[in-house]
Amino acid sequence: MPPNYTVPALDRAVKVLELLSSSPQGMSLAQLAVQTKVPKSTMFRILFTLQQNSIVVEDHERKLFTLGMKLLDWGNAALSKIDIKTIAHTHLMNLAHATRESFYLAMLDHDEVILIDHVDTPEIWKMVTRLGHRSPFHCTASGLVLSADLASEEIDGMIERQGLRKYTSKTVTTPAKLKKRLEEVKKQGFAVADGEYKPDLCAMAVPVWDHSGHAAVSLMTAVPSDRVSRDKQIVDDLISVLKREALHISKRIGYTGQHPD
Incomplete structure:
Protein backbone atom coordinates (compact mmCIF):
# COMPACT_ATOMS: atom_id res chain seq x y z
CA MET A 1 0.00 0.00 0.00
CA PRO A 2 1.55 3.35 -1.04
CA PRO A 3 2.23 5.89 1.72
CA ASN A 4 -0.37 8.60 2.30
CA TYR A 5 1.26 12.01 2.09
CA THR A 6 -2.03 13.92 2.40
CA VAL A 7 -2.06 16.85 4.82
CA PRO A 8 -5.38 16.48 6.71
CA ALA A 9 -5.89 20.20 7.33
CA LEU A 10 -5.37 21.03 3.67
CA ASP A 11 -7.62 18.18 2.61
CA ARG A 12 -10.40 19.54 4.80
CA ALA A 13 -9.94 23.05 3.44
CA VAL A 14 -10.17 21.76 -0.13
CA LYS A 15 -13.40 19.93 0.69
CA VAL A 16 -14.81 23.18 2.11
CA LEU A 17 -13.94 25.03 -1.08
CA GLU A 18 -15.51 22.30 -3.21
CA LEU A 19 -18.74 22.54 -1.21
CA LEU A 20 -18.83 26.32 -1.48
CA SER A 21 -18.17 26.17 -5.22
CA SER A 22 -21.38 24.21 -5.66
CA SER A 23 -23.39 26.49 -3.34
CA PRO A 24 -23.46 30.01 -4.83
CA GLN A 25 -25.96 31.13 -2.17
CA GLY A 26 -23.44 30.26 0.54
CA MET A 27 -23.28 27.79 3.45
CA SER A 28 -23.21 28.22 7.19
CA LEU A 29 -20.48 26.98 9.51
CA ALA A 30 -22.84 24.33 10.84
CA GLN A 31 -23.75 23.11 7.34
CA LEU A 32 -20.10 22.83 6.36
CA ALA A 33 -19.27 20.97 9.56
CA VAL A 34 -22.03 18.44 8.91
CA GLN A 35 -21.14 17.97 5.23
CA THR A 36 -17.44 17.44 5.95
CA LYS A 37 -17.93 15.58 9.25
CA VAL A 38 -15.53 18.02 10.89
CA PRO A 39 -16.10 19.39 14.43
CA LYS A 40 -17.46 22.94 14.51
CA SER A 41 -14.39 24.17 16.40
CA THR A 42 -12.12 22.83 13.68
CA MET A 43 -14.38 24.20 10.94
CA PHE A 44 -14.25 27.61 12.60
CA ARG A 45 -10.44 27.63 12.40
CA ILE A 46 -10.48 26.48 8.77
CA LEU A 47 -12.93 29.21 7.77
CA PHE A 48 -11.04 31.85 9.78
CA THR A 49 -7.78 30.96 8.00
CA LEU A 50 -9.45 31.02 4.57
CA GLN A 51 -11.04 34.39 5.38
CA GLN A 52 -7.70 35.84 6.46
CA ASN A 53 -6.37 35.01 2.99
CA SER A 54 -9.45 36.31 1.10
CA ILE A 55 -10.20 32.81 -0.13
CA VAL A 56 -13.57 32.75 1.64
CA VAL A 57 -15.79 35.65 2.68
CA GLU A 58 -18.60 35.76 5.24
CA ASP A 59 -21.96 37.46 4.94
CA HIS A 60 -22.25 38.53 8.57
CA GLU A 61 -25.97 39.27 8.33
CA ARG A 62 -26.90 35.86 6.99
CA LYS A 63 -24.01 34.01 8.65
CA LEU A 64 -23.15 32.37 5.35
CA PHE A 65 -19.77 31.77 3.74
CA THR A 66 -19.02 32.04 0.01
CA LEU A 67 -15.92 31.85 -2.16
CA GLY A 68 -13.71 34.94 -2.21
CA MET A 69 -12.06 36.89 -5.01
CA LYS A 70 -8.63 35.42 -4.33
CA LEU A 71 -9.74 32.26 -6.13
CA LEU A 72 -10.65 34.34 -9.16
CA ASP A 73 -7.15 35.83 -9.16
CA TRP A 74 -5.64 32.36 -9.02
CA GLY A 75 -7.96 31.07 -11.71
CA ASN A 76 -7.13 33.91 -14.07
CA ALA A 77 -3.41 33.39 -13.42
CA ALA A 78 -3.75 29.70 -14.30
CA LEU A 79 -5.82 30.41 -17.41
CA SER A 80 -3.30 32.95 -18.67
CA LYS A 81 -0.66 30.22 -18.72
CA ILE A 82 -2.75 27.81 -20.78
Whole structure:
Protein backbone atom coordinates (compact mmCIF):
# COMPACT_ATOMS: atom_id res chain seq x y z
CA MET A 1 0.00 0.00 0.00
CA PRO A 2 1.55 3.35 -1.04
CA PRO A 3 2.23 5.89 1.72
CA ASN A 4 -0.37 8.60 2.30
CA TYR A 5 1.26 12.01 2.09
CA THR A 6 -2.03 13.92 2.40
CA VAL A 7 -2.06 16.85 4.82
CA PRO A 8 -5.38 16.48 6.71
CA ALA A 9 -5.89 20.20 7.33
CA LEU A 10 -5.37 21.03 3.67
CA ASP A 11 -7.62 18.18 2.61
CA ARG A 12 -10.40 19.54 4.80
CA ALA A 13 -9.94 23.05 3.44
CA VAL A 14 -10.17 21.76 -0.13
CA LYS A 15 -13.40 19.93 0.69
CA VAL A 16 -14.81 23.18 2.11
CA LEU A 17 -13.94 25.03 -1.08
CA GLU A 18 -15.51 22.30 -3.21
CA LEU A 19 -18.74 22.54 -1.21
CA LEU A 20 -18.83 26.32 -1.48
CA SER A 21 -18.17 26.17 -5.22
CA SER A 22 -21.38 24.21 -5.66
CA SER A 23 -23.39 26.49 -3.34
CA PRO A 24 -23.46 30.01 -4.83
CA GLN A 25 -25.96 31.13 -2.17
CA GLY A 26 -23.44 30.26 0.54
CA MET A 27 -23.28 27.79 3.45
CA SER A 28 -23.21 28.22 7.19
CA LEU A 29 -20.48 26.98 9.51
CA ALA A 30 -22.84 24.33 10.84
CA GLN A 31 -23.75 23.11 7.34
CA LEU A 32 -20.10 22.83 6.36
CA ALA A 33 -19.27 20.97 9.56
CA VAL A 34 -22.03 18.44 8.91
CA GLN A 35 -21.14 17.97 5.23
CA THR A 36 -17.44 17.44 5.95
CA LYS A 37 -17.93 15.58 9.25
CA VAL A 38 -15.53 18.02 10.89
CA PRO A 39 -16.10 19.39 14.43
CA LYS A 40 -17.46 22.94 14.51
CA SER A 41 -14.39 24.17 16.40
CA THR A 42 -12.12 22.83 13.68
CA MET A 43 -14.38 24.20 10.94
CA PHE A 44 -14.25 27.61 12.60
CA ARG A 45 -10.44 27.63 12.40
CA ILE A 46 -10.48 26.48 8.77
CA LEU A 47 -12.93 29.21 7.77
CA PHE A 48 -11.04 31.85 9.78
CA THR A 49 -7.78 30.96 8.00
CA LEU A 50 -9.45 31.02 4.57
CA GLN A 51 -11.04 34.39 5.38
CA GLN A 52 -7.70 35.84 6.46
CA ASN A 53 -6.37 35.01 2.99
CA SER A 54 -9.45 36.31 1.10
CA ILE A 55 -10.20 32.81 -0.13
CA VAL A 56 -13.57 32.75 1.64
CA VAL A 57 -15.79 35.65 2.68
CA GLU A 58 -18.60 35.76 5.24
CA ASP A 59 -21.96 37.46 4.94
CA HIS A 60 -22.25 38.53 8.57
CA GLU A 61 -25.97 39.27 8.33
CA ARG A 62 -26.90 35.86 6.99
CA LYS A 63 -24.01 34.01 8.65
CA LEU A 64 -23.15 32.37 5.35
CA PHE A 65 -19.77 31.77 3.74
CA THR A 66 -19.02 32.04 0.01
CA LEU A 67 -15.92 31.85 -2.16
CA GLY A 68 -13.71 34.94 -2.21
CA MET A 69 -12.06 36.89 -5.01
CA LYS A 70 -8.63 35.42 -4.33
CA LEU A 71 -9.74 32.26 -6.13
CA LEU A 72 -10.65 34.34 -9.16
CA ASP A 73 -7.15 35.83 -9.16
CA TRP A 74 -5.64 32.36 -9.02
CA GLY A 75 -7.96 31.07 -11.71
CA ASN A 76 -7.13 33.91 -14.07
CA ALA A 77 -3.41 33.39 -13.42
CA ALA A 78 -3.75 29.70 -14.30
CA LEU A 79 -5.82 30.41 -17.41
CA SER A 80 -3.30 32.95 -18.67
CA LYS A 81 -0.66 30.22 -18.72
CA ILE A 82 -2.75 27.81 -20.78
CA ASP A 83 -1.33 27.31 -24.25
CA ILE A 84 -4.01 25.57 -26.29
CA LYS A 85 -1.62 24.78 -29.10
CA THR A 86 0.86 23.05 -26.81
CA ILE A 87 -1.88 21.11 -25.04
CA ALA A 88 -3.61 20.06 -28.26
CA HIS A 89 -0.49 19.04 -30.19
CA THR A 90 -0.14 15.68 -28.46
CA HIS A 91 -3.78 14.97 -29.24
CA LEU A 92 -3.19 15.79 -32.90
CA MET A 93 -0.26 13.39 -33.01
CA ASN A 94 -2.27 10.63 -31.33
CA LEU A 95 -5.14 11.13 -33.77
CA ALA A 96 -2.87 11.04 -36.80
CA HIS A 97 -1.15 7.89 -35.55
CA ALA A 98 -4.42 6.11 -34.73
CA THR A 99 -6.37 7.01 -37.86
CA ARG A 100 -3.64 7.61 -40.46
CA GLU A 101 -5.33 10.91 -41.28
CA SER A 102 -4.08 14.50 -40.95
CA PHE A 103 -5.47 16.80 -38.26
CA TYR A 104 -5.51 20.56 -37.87
CA LEU A 105 -6.09 23.21 -35.23
CA ALA A 106 -7.47 26.58 -36.33
CA MET A 107 -8.91 29.78 -34.92
CA LEU A 108 -10.67 32.92 -36.11
CA ASP A 109 -8.46 35.94 -36.65
CA HIS A 110 -9.65 39.16 -38.28
CA ASP A 111 -12.71 37.44 -39.76
CA GLU A 112 -10.64 34.64 -41.30
CA VAL A 113 -9.68 31.13 -40.30
CA ILE A 114 -6.00 30.76 -39.52
CA LEU A 115 -4.19 27.45 -39.16
CA ILE A 116 -2.21 27.38 -35.89
CA ASP A 117 -1.09 23.74 -35.72
CA HIS A 118 -1.24 20.52 -37.72
CA VAL A 119 0.05 16.97 -37.80
CA ASP A 120 0.17 15.33 -41.20
CA THR A 121 0.39 11.63 -41.76
CA PRO A 122 3.50 11.25 -43.96
CA GLU A 123 2.23 8.55 -46.26
CA ILE A 124 -1.00 10.24 -47.34
CA TRP A 125 -2.02 13.30 -49.29
CA LYS A 126 -1.54 16.51 -47.34
CA MET A 127 -4.20 19.20 -47.37
CA VAL A 128 -2.25 22.12 -45.92
CA THR A 129 1.34 22.25 -44.74
CA ARG A 130 1.94 25.91 -43.90
CA LEU A 131 1.15 27.24 -40.45
CA GLY A 132 -0.54 30.62 -40.67
CA HIS A 133 -2.50 29.59 -43.76
CA ARG A 134 -5.71 31.65 -43.96
CA SER A 135 -9.07 30.67 -45.39
CA PRO A 136 -12.59 32.15 -45.47
CA PHE A 137 -14.99 31.67 -42.59
CA HIS A 138 -18.19 31.05 -44.53
CA CYS A 139 -17.30 27.95 -46.56
CA THR A 140 -14.77 26.04 -44.48
CA ALA A 141 -15.56 23.50 -41.77
CA SER A 142 -13.45 25.29 -39.17
CA GLY A 143 -14.91 28.65 -40.08
CA LEU A 144 -18.45 27.33 -39.74
CA VAL A 145 -18.02 25.76 -36.29
CA LEU A 146 -16.21 28.83 -34.94
CA SER A 147 -18.66 31.33 -36.47
CA ALA A 148 -21.63 29.33 -35.21
CA ASP A 149 -20.61 30.23 -31.67
CA LEU A 150 -20.72 33.97 -32.35
CA ALA A 151 -23.59 36.37 -31.73
CA SER A 152 -25.75 37.30 -34.73
CA GLU A 153 -24.38 40.84 -34.72
CA GLU A 154 -20.80 39.55 -34.92
CA ILE A 155 -21.69 37.32 -37.85
CA ASP A 156 -23.34 40.27 -39.62
CA GLY A 157 -20.16 42.28 -39.14
CA MET A 158 -18.00 39.52 -40.59
CA ILE A 159 -20.27 39.21 -43.62
CA GLU A 160 -20.17 42.96 -44.16
CA ARG A 161 -16.40 43.15 -43.89
CA GLN A 162 -15.45 39.97 -45.77
CA GLY A 163 -18.39 39.35 -48.05
CA LEU A 164 -19.46 35.86 -49.11
CA ARG A 165 -17.26 35.09 -52.07
CA LYS A 166 -18.21 32.16 -54.26
CA TYR A 167 -15.38 29.63 -54.51
CA THR A 168 -17.28 26.67 -55.97
CA SER A 169 -20.79 25.86 -57.12
CA LYS A 170 -21.52 24.64 -53.57
CA THR A 171 -20.43 27.81 -51.73
CA VAL A 172 -23.17 29.49 -49.69
CA THR A 173 -23.21 33.14 -50.79
CA THR A 174 -26.33 34.64 -49.17
CA PRO A 175 -26.48 35.85 -45.55
CA ALA A 176 -29.83 34.20 -44.86
CA LYS A 177 -28.65 30.77 -46.03
CA LEU A 178 -25.38 31.12 -44.15
CA LYS A 179 -27.14 32.01 -40.89
CA LYS A 180 -29.47 29.04 -41.27
CA ARG A 181 -26.45 26.83 -41.88
CA LEU A 182 -24.72 28.18 -38.77
CA GLU A 183 -27.78 27.44 -36.66
CA GLU A 184 -27.67 23.84 -37.86
CA VAL A 185 -23.94 23.61 -37.16
CA LYS A 186 -24.37 24.96 -33.64
CA LYS A 187 -27.19 22.52 -32.93
CA GLN A 188 -25.35 19.43 -34.20
CA GLY A 189 -21.94 20.40 -32.82
CA PHE A 190 -19.92 19.89 -35.99
CA ALA A 191 -19.56 21.10 -39.56
CA VAL A 192 -18.92 19.29 -42.83
CA ALA A 193 -17.83 21.34 -45.85
CA ASP A 194 -17.70 19.12 -48.91
CA GLY A 195 -16.52 20.96 -52.02
CA GLU A 196 -17.59 24.38 -50.69
CA TYR A 197 -14.12 25.95 -50.59
CA LYS A 198 -12.04 23.55 -52.63
CA PRO A 199 -13.96 21.38 -55.10
CA ASP A 200 -12.02 18.21 -54.32
CA LEU A 201 -11.95 18.54 -50.52
CA CYS A 202 -14.33 17.33 -47.81
CA ALA A 203 -13.48 18.85 -44.41
CA MET A 204 -14.96 18.09 -41.01
CA ALA A 205 -14.52 20.20 -37.88
CA VAL A 206 -15.71 20.44 -34.29
CA PRO A 207 -15.24 23.19 -31.70
CA VAL A 208 -12.84 23.02 -28.78
CA TRP A 209 -14.47 24.76 -25.82
CA ASP A 210 -12.60 26.98 -23.35
CA HIS A 211 -13.26 27.55 -19.65
CA SER A 212 -16.05 30.01 -20.40
CA GLY A 213 -17.89 27.62 -22.72
CA HIS A 214 -16.93 29.46 -25.91
CA ALA A 215 -15.40 27.89 -29.00
CA ALA A 216 -11.72 28.76 -28.68
CA VAL A 217 -10.37 26.82 -31.65
CA SER A 218 -11.52 24.16 -34.06
CA LEU A 219 -10.25 20.63 -34.47
CA MET A 220 -10.45 19.63 -38.11
CA THR A 221 -9.56 16.91 -40.58
CA ALA A 222 -10.12 16.57 -44.31
CA VAL A 223 -10.14 13.89 -46.98
CA PRO A 224 -10.54 13.95 -50.77
CA SER A 225 -14.16 14.31 -51.82
CA ASP A 226 -13.99 11.30 -54.13
CA ARG A 227 -13.01 9.17 -51.16
CA VAL A 228 -16.17 10.27 -49.36
CA SER A 229 -18.28 9.46 -52.39
CA ARG A 230 -16.93 5.90 -52.26
CA ASP A 231 -17.34 5.53 -48.48
CA LYS A 232 -20.02 7.69 -46.83
CA GLN A 233 -19.33 6.16 -43.41
CA ILE A 234 -15.93 7.81 -43.21
CA VAL A 235 -17.49 11.19 -42.41
CA ASP A 236 -19.47 9.86 -39.44
CA ASP A 237 -16.46 7.93 -38.18
CA LEU A 238 -14.13 10.92 -38.32
CA ILE A 239 -16.68 13.25 -36.71
CA SER A 240 -16.98 10.84 -33.79
CA VAL A 241 -13.21 10.79 -33.41
CA LEU A 242 -13.04 14.59 -33.60
CA LYS A 243 -15.79 15.07 -31.01
CA ARG A 244 -14.19 12.69 -28.55
CA GLU A 245 -10.74 14.23 -28.81
CA ALA A 246 -12.03 17.81 -28.79
CA LEU A 247 -13.80 17.12 -25.51
CA HIS A 248 -10.56 15.81 -24.00
CA ILE A 249 -8.72 18.96 -25.09
CA SER A 250 -11.57 21.18 -23.88
CA LYS A 251 -11.45 19.68 -20.41
CA ARG A 252 -7.70 20.19 -20.26
CA ILE A 253 -8.13 23.92 -20.89
CA GLY A 254 -10.81 24.37 -18.26
CA TYR A 255 -14.10 23.45 -19.92
CA THR A 256 -16.66 22.17 -17.41
CA GLY A 257 -19.57 21.43 -19.71
CA GLN A 258 -21.27 24.76 -19.19
CA HIS A 259 -22.08 27.20 -21.99
CA PRO A 260 -23.09 30.88 -21.71
CA ASP A 261 -26.74 31.68 -22.38
